[in-house]
Amino acid sequence: MKFLSSSMLVAVLGLVAANLGFQTAVAQSTPVTGLHTRMKWQDFVSGPDGAKRLASFKKAVAKMRSLDNSPTDSADFRRSWKYWANIHGYLGPTSSFGTVAERSQQLTNDGLSQYLPYLVGTAGMPGIVDQTPPDAIAKTIWATCQHSPPGMEVNFFGWHRMFLYYLERVMRWAANDPTLTLPYWDYTNPAETALPAEFRDTTSPLYDWRRSTAVNQGQLALNPNITDIDGPLTTDTSFLQYEKDIESTVHGNVHCAMVKTCPVALMGLVGVAANDPIFYMHHTNIDRMWSCWQYLHPSEQPGTWENQSFTFVDETGAEVTRPVKDFLDTTVLGYVYDNDSACTRVPAVAAVEVQIQPPASVEQAFPNVLFSSMPVPLNSNVTSVEVTISATAQLKNTELVLRDVSSLFAPGALVDVYVAKNDESTPRAYVATINWFGVFDHAHSMDRMERGGPVARTFEYNVTRQLQALGFPDAKELTILFEASSGLVPTSKNPVAPNELRRALEATLRPDANLTIGAIELRQ
Ligand SMILES: [Cu+2]
Numbered sequence: 001m002k003f004l005s006s007s008m009l010v011a012v013l014g015l016v017a018a019n020l021g022f023q024t025a026v027a028q029s030t031p032v033t034g035l036h037t038r039m040k041w042q043d044f045v046s047g048p049d050g051a052k053r054l055a056s057f058k059k060a061v062a063k064m065r066s067l068d069n070s071p072t073d074s075a076d077f078r079r080s081w082k083y084w085a086n087i088h089g090y091l092g093p094t095s096s097f098g099t100v101a102e103r104s105q106q107l108t109n110d111g112l113s114q115y116l117p118y119l120v121g122t123a124g125m126p127g128i129v130d131q132t133p134p135d136a137i138a139k140t141i142w143a144t145c146q147h148s149p150p151g152m153e154v155n156f157f158g159w160h161r162m163f164l165y166y167l168e169r170v171m172r173w174a175a176n177d178p179t180l181t182l183p184y185w186d187y188t189n190p191a192e193t194a195l196p197a198e199f200r201d202t203t204s205p206l207y208d209w210r211r212s213t214a215v216n217q218g219q220l221a222l223n224p225n226i227t228d229i230d231g232p233l234t235t236d237t238s239f240l241q242y243e244k245d246i247e248s249t250v251h252g253n254v255h256c257a258m259v260k261t262c263p264v265a266l267m268g269l270v271g272v273a274a275n276d277p278i279f280y281m282h283h284t285n286i287d288r289m290w291s292c293w294q295y296l297h298p299s300e301q302p303g304t305w306e307n308q309s310f311t312f313v314d315e316t317g318a319e320v321t322r323p324v325k326d327f328l329d330t331t332v333l334g335y336v337y338d339n340d341s342a343c344t345r346v347p348a349v350a351a352v353e354v355q356i357q358p359p360a361s362v363e364q365a366f367p368n369v370l371f372s373s374m375p376v377p378l379n380s381n382v383t384s385v386e387v388t389i390s391a392t393a394q395l396k397n398t399e400l401v402l403r404d405v406s407s408l409f410a411p412g413a414l415v416d417v418y419v420a421k422n423d424e425s426t427p428r429a430y431v432a433t434i435n436w437f438g439v440f441d442h443a444h445s446m447d448r449m450e451r452g453g454p455v456a457r458t459f460e461y462n463v464t465r466q467l468q469a470l471g472f473p474d475a476k477e478l479t480i481l482f483e484a485s486s487g488l489v490p491t492s493k494n495p496v497a498p499n500e501l502r503r504a505l506e507a508t509l510r511p512d513a514n515l516t517i518g519a520i521e522l523r524q
Contacts, residue, residue: 038288039183040184040186041186057183061205067081072135079315088143089143089271091271092130095271097143100120104116104119107263115259115260144159146160146310156243156244157290158305159324160283160287168335169314183284184288184337185278186288187254188229190224197218199277207277211259211266211278212504213504214488214505219504220490223257223485225416225433226257229343230344231245231461233343233344235464249433249435253433256414263410263436271441292343294328307323309321309322367523369521370390371387374519375516375518377515377516378415378515380511381413383481386478390476394473396524398462400419400460400462401458404458406455406514408512414433414435414487415482416433416482419431419467419481421479422478426470429463434459456518463522480520482517486505
């Protein structure tokens with residue numbers, strides 16, 4: 001640790017201390033007066049008040065759904081479930097997410113036509129219909145969700161925190177319960193990766209039939225790998241990098257894994273995702289991940305992004321416009337999370353260097369190229385690339401860069417990235433999962449494709465911990481593995497016919513998508 005400056009040391013010790021608290025972290029039983037505690041789902045529904053909290057939450061969802069067909073100029077319409085889903089995204093001729101017909105055509109083109117009913121409906125099951133904002137307020141606020149299309153940086157955390165804050169106020173109104181506070185689905189805990197039972201109850205307003213059937217039946221759960229935030233939380237050196245990593249990894253992974261693949265409605269298609277109640281439990285957990293970062297970086301100064309303003313409606317249906325900077329401190333907003341201080345699974349590796357001043361680019365931060373490849377096509381379900389690193393390389397902060405990952409359309413599965421030793425003597429180390437949430441269904445990407453350019457994204461993963469686990473620097477012959485993945489694993493509960501499960505777990509990359517990594521680099 002001798003290369004660490006004292007401020008770096010403080011940061012590292014903070015991480016270790018935070019991690020020691022993981023086992024003992026409990027929901028705050030005595031919140032500061034006036035502050036509501038956003039609880040993990042399993043605590044929200046248990047204890048003496050659990051049944052009351054759950055009833056209130058379901059009542060709010062049911063009441064909001066009952067307002068969907070209110071007169072479009074009424075406050076009730078602005079408090080409806082449909083309206084709030086539309087604030088995030090909607091389909092229609094004026095939407096940046098295109099029309100139902102356009103998204104249907106895309107599903108067909110992507111070879112996913114069996115999921116068309118999830119979008120357009122089927123016997124007795126209404127689908128999504130094109131909508132047009134009825135007034136100036138709706139024109140201003142519908143489809144304003146901030147997600148980063150390739151090459152753009154947006155207020156992903158900020159916009160969604162504001163969205164949830166105003167939704168929570170509407171839900172309190174709808175449940176007639178001023179204590180109702182949004183819970184979160186903590187799938188970062190490997191024990192909580194199955195969809196909570198209350199969302200699988202077909203008679204509940206929290207149920208939606210358009211999720212992966214095996215997930216909705218409790219037979220498959222999220223693969224704990226795809227919900228692990230230890231890497232971004234302990235090695236990212238700036239807020240913007242962390243925000244981008246959370247958005248592009250765990251956030252998108254969960255969206256896509258809730259359905260067969262992206263861009264299948266609801267959760268896999270940005271323009272309609274917020275119609276599913278699980279969307280809000282997912283995003284409350286994402287909001288908590290922002291609080292986890294804030295806890296570990298209390299003195300970090302926000303950037304110019306905090307000055308951007310967004311418009312919503314409140315529980316009276318009135319328009320409100322406020323800057324993101326009003327939403328940085330959740331205690332000012334009246335809530336805290338039951339856990340924002342111990343958010344990782346395993347203690348941070350003390351040898352990871354914490355950089356206080358984030359460098360401008362990966363080239364600047366990691367100037368030494370240990371390995372660089374030619375373009376790598378991922379046209380089968382497993383692709384491996386052998387890597388030989390020069391004998392003099394030492395264990396240091398190491399970045400795996402997947403440059404210009406491009407595809408003609410959604411390739412049909414997630415892609416898990418691993419590093420392994422060539423002799424297979426040590427278990428392979430998981431690095432990250434690539435998902436396609438929002439990549440092919442956002443106006444920015446569609447424009448780009450129409451202009452003839454592929455959508456290309458560059459991923460940077462800190463792989464120091466993984467290389468250390470594989471025995472680097474002694475092991476210098478490595479393999480980088482890419483595997484098609486559904487993002488799901490079987491649960492021990494409710495075993496079903498193996499064939500049925502196997503089909504749900506199946507993940508196939510379509511060769512005609514031309515999924516290609518422009519270059520694979522290892523940098524220090
Ligand atoms: Cu999202």
